[in-house]
Amino acid sequence: EDQVTQSPEALRLQEGESSSLNCSYTVSGLRGLFWYRQDPGKGPEFLFTLYSAGEEKEKERLKATLTKKESFLHITAPKPEDSATYLCAVQVVQTGANNLFFGTGTRLTVIP
Amino acid sequence: GAVVSQHPSWVICKSGTSVKIECRSLDFQATTMFWYRQFPKQSLMLMATSNEGSKATYEQGVEKDKFLINHASLTLSTLTVTSAHPEDSSFYICSARTPLSSLHPHRAYTFGSGTRLTVV
Numbered sequence: 001e002d003q004v005t006q007s008p009e010a011l012r013l014q015e016g017e018s019s020s021l022n023c024s025y026t027v028s029g030l031r032g033l034f035w036y037r038q039d040p041g042k043g044p045e046f047l048f049t050l051y052s053a054g055e056e057k058e059k060e061r062l063k064a065t066l067t068k069k070e071s072f073l074h075i076t077a078p079k080p081e082d083s084a085t086y087l088c089a090v091q092v093v094q095t096g097a098n099n100l101f102f103g104t105g106t107r108l109t110v111i112p
Numbered sequence: 113g114a115v116v117s118q119h120p121s122w123v124i125c126k127s128g129t130s131v132k133i134e135c136r137s138l139d140f141q142a143t144t145m146f147w148y149r150q151f152p153k154q155s156l157m158l159m160a161t162s163n164e165g166s167k168a169t170y171e172q173g174v175e176k177d178k179f180l181i182n183h184a185s186l187t188l189s190t191l192t193v194t195s196a197h198p199e200d201s202s203f204y205i206c207s208a209r210t211p212l213s214s215l216h217p218h219r220a221y222t223f224g225s226g227t228r229l230t231v232v
Contacts, residue, residue: 031219032219034220034221036223041203041226041228042225042226043116043118043205043207043223043224043225043226044156044205044207044223045223046210046216046220046221046222046223049218049219049220051218051219087155087156089156091219098144098161098209099146099158099161100146100156100158100207100221101158102155102156102157103155104153104154104155105155
């Protein structure tokens, strides 16, 4: 059974304190792994797509990496505006499947 | 580019009434749209895949007679919650695949801003 697990469930960081969020996945075949940011009461906002092990993507203070079993979202010197829930989702290689399967997210709070 | 507009952003309705939620792709065509439901502090769960010009595909456990989906054009999909009950209260979100462009050179999905449904 396809499964996506994110950890930690919640994370509190001081402003400037770098850390990493984890997304572990078990799928029959990975077509792509996606990272999204979700603010309270809003829809998810796209951050990155990763396709194969070893791939890395960067955007401002965020860097996403991918291995065969997990993905990390590294946050360097976070600011309070980085506070949000970060969602990981996978798309599975499956005939006719075009949807995303989400993890439960990591709620990040950055304290000034 | 690649904006998905969802309305209303919130709605309160009485138990037993029906509520329609609209999802529009504003600057691109979407032959397929996806409807998700999200309960507090939980993940997004796919409810159904909406296909333009054909019947929607529902996930296991989702009542298709209760959650009516209509994808009448390449830019509009609607979700109607019929005979709503308090347990249907949730955050409903639609999405569509983002068209490839210089701004979005990789596979991605654009989400609407969500609809908070409260059934009283």
